[in-house]
Amino acid sequence: MTASTEIRFPADVxxxxxxxxxLDPYPSYDWLRSRSPVxxxxxxxxxxxxxxxxxxxVLRDRAFSxxxxxxxxxxxxxxxxxxxxxxxxxxxxxxxxxxxxxGPAAIASVADGITADVxxxxxxxxxxxxxxxxxRIGSPLATSxxxxxxxxxxxxxxxxxxxxxxxxxxxxxxxxxxxxxxGRSAMKELTRFLQAHCATLPQNSHGAxxxxxxxxxxxxxxxxxxxETLGVLGLAVVGGWQPLAxxxxxxxxxxxxxPEALTSLRLGGDELARxxxxxxxxxxxxxxxxxxxxxxxxxxxxxxxxxxARVLAVVAAANRDPAVFERPNNLVLDRSPNxxxxxxxxxxxxxxxxxVRQTGxxxxxxxxxxxxxxxxxxxxxxxASTLVPRRLRALPVxxxxxxxx
Ligand code: HEM
Numbered sequence: 001m002t003a004s005t006e007i008r009f010p011a012d013v014x015x016x017x018x019x020x021x022x023l024d025p026y027p028s029y030d031w032l033r034s035r036s037p038v039x040x041x042x043x044x045x046x047x048x049x050x051x052x053x054x055x056x057x058v059l060r061d062r063a064f065s066x067x068x069x070x071x072x073x074x075x076x077x078x079x080x081x082x083x084x085x086x087x088x089x090x091x092x093x094x095x096x097x098x099x100x101x102x103g104p105a106a107i108a109s110v111a112d113g114i115t116a117d118v119x120x121x122x123x124x125x126x127x128x129x130x131x132x133x134x135x136r137i138g139s140p141l142a143t144s145x146x147x148x149x150x151x152x153x154x155x156x157x158x159x160x161x162x163x164x165x166x167x168x169x170x171x172x173x174x175x176x177x178x179x180x181x182x183g184r185s186a187m188k189e190l191t192r193f194l195q196a197h198c199a200t201l202p203q204n205s206h207g208a209x210x211x212x213x214x215x216x217x218x219x220x221x222x223x224x225x226x227x228e229t230l231g232v233l234g235l236a237v238v239g240g241w242q243p244l245a246x247x248x249x250x251x252x253x254x255x256x257x258x259p260e261a262l263t264s265l266r267l268g269g270d271e272l273a274r275x276x277x278x279x280x281x282x283x284x285x286x287x288x289x290x291x292x293x294x295x296x297x298x299x300x301x302x303x304x305x306x307x308x309a310r311v312l313a314v315v316a317a318a319n320r321d322p323a324v325f326e327r328p329n330n331l332v333l334d335r336s337p338n339x340x341x342x343x344x345x346x347x348x349x350x351x352x353x354x355x356v357r358q359t360g361x362x363x364x365x366x367x368x369x370x371x372x373x374x375x376x377x378x379x380x381x382x383x384a385s386t387l388v389p390r391r392l393r394a395l396p397v398x399x400x401x402x403x404x405x
Contacts, residue, residue: 013031014028015028015043016032017044019385023383025288025317030320032050033318037051038302038303044174046310047309049300049312049314050317051301051318052318052324053300053302053323054300054301054302054303055341056341058292059341059346061298062087063295064295065087065294066091066348067081068292070173078227079234082094082234082235083095083231095351097221097223098218099351100217100218101217101218101236102149102352107355109214110148111358114144117148118363121141121144129399130399133248133397134249138244138249142164142244143161145244146164149213149214150194150215150233151213161241164241165242166186167186167237168242168389169183170238171243174387187238190234198229198233201219202216215233246286246390247284247286247356249395250280250284251280251360253392255331256374256397259373259375262368263372265367265368269365272334273365275335276334276361278342280360282340282342283319283320285342286342286389287315288315289314289388290313292310292311294306294307294308315344316390318341371399377396
């Protein structure tokens with residue numbers, strides 16, 4: 001073990017997993033990054049990696065296994081491992097067909113529908129004064145995105161969003177056994193729902209009619225077994241639904257107290273909306289860290305980890321590394337380049353990054369146009385104590401009248 005193993009948190013810096021650290025982990029991330037960027041934490045029996053160069057290396061280097069790192073994660077054990085819990089070459093075999101669901105052609109096919117969903121959602125808020133942005137904007141928009149991808153009907157909305165919400169407890173790789181048990185049964189229910197939906201679709205490419213949704217195109221492809229396809233879908237829901245819903249709340253938490261930012265977005269056009277999405281994800285990464293296991297002894301720029309080490313790449317800390325980002329704690333809407341790691345990196349880079357960017361940019365642009373005087377309502381919003389995703393307990397927003405469409 002390296003010298004960094006002996007470094008202890010000072011009394012005035014809360015551990016990032018302590019009750020105080022969960023609410024505001026950034027002081028401890030700053031301390032770790034500057035004092036012990038590759039840090040052995042004997043209490044958590046983990047290595048916390050917080051520097052940008054170190055995190056990027058953990059995510060990219062084949063010496064770190066996602067398969068071993070994600071082993072504790074609850075899932076439907078009747079299904080084979082998903083792409084997130086496999087290493088190449090298995091991972092590549094699962095990810096390539098996954099592009100039918102989340103690749104550029106899939107996204108192009110749902111883009112107009114998602115834009116219409118954003119407009120409908122904001123239309124529905126025009127007569128309101130104060131709304132909870134997560135309950136009324138983030139969650140319903142995340143559900144709309146999945147209804148489009150999966151070709152589900154509007155009448156499936158309630159059942160799908162309840163299942164997605166329940167299955168999302170599987171996001172936290174450090175969840176205890178009780179939560180993991182709940183997570184496993186939620187995953188089984190989600191699988192049953194998705195299986196019933198897939199059974200309504202033409203199964204193979206041979207002679208099947210043109211598929212009408214990205215999911216239908218994945219089901220009509222022969223490269224994955226039915227169980228593997230269900231694994232991809234379950235992973236997309238668990239890995240995507242809540243992070244997307246919460247990312248929208250987290251973004252508004254940063255934007256709304258800054259009227260000048262909302263004005264810039266209103267005037268800045270699509271290009272600014274696009275860079276703003278990345279900047280908001282950089283500042284408040286919904287998935288703050290992800291787990292790997294070192295297959296050999298590895299020397300990282302900030303220190304060494306031994307073979308067998310369970311490593312957390314703390315991307316939320318890397319995203320504020322002053323060695324890479326000027327004014328790391330400030331919102332700079334037009335920051336470019338912006339090499340943040342909120343979507344991960346290397347082989348497991350978020351398969352839906354383009355979808356998230358596109359959906360987020362449409363929402364930000366429309367929100368700034370429709371509700372230019374929107375602001376936070378009530379007392380300062382509080383962060384939930386869950387580690388993954390990083391999320392607010394609620395976000396009451398005063399819509400400020402909106403436009404008169
Ligand atoms: C703001 C929202 C999102 C964020 C911040 C996010 C972030 C991430 C991150 C950090 C990873 C890498 C995990 C790792 O390396 O261990 C990842 C992987 C993944 N994400 Fe996302 N994600 C988001 C939304 C979505 C959505 C909406 C979907 C699906 C519709 C999705 C599907 C996936 C899949 C399938 C993977 C696994 C890729 C692989 O293992 O090759 N994500 N995401």
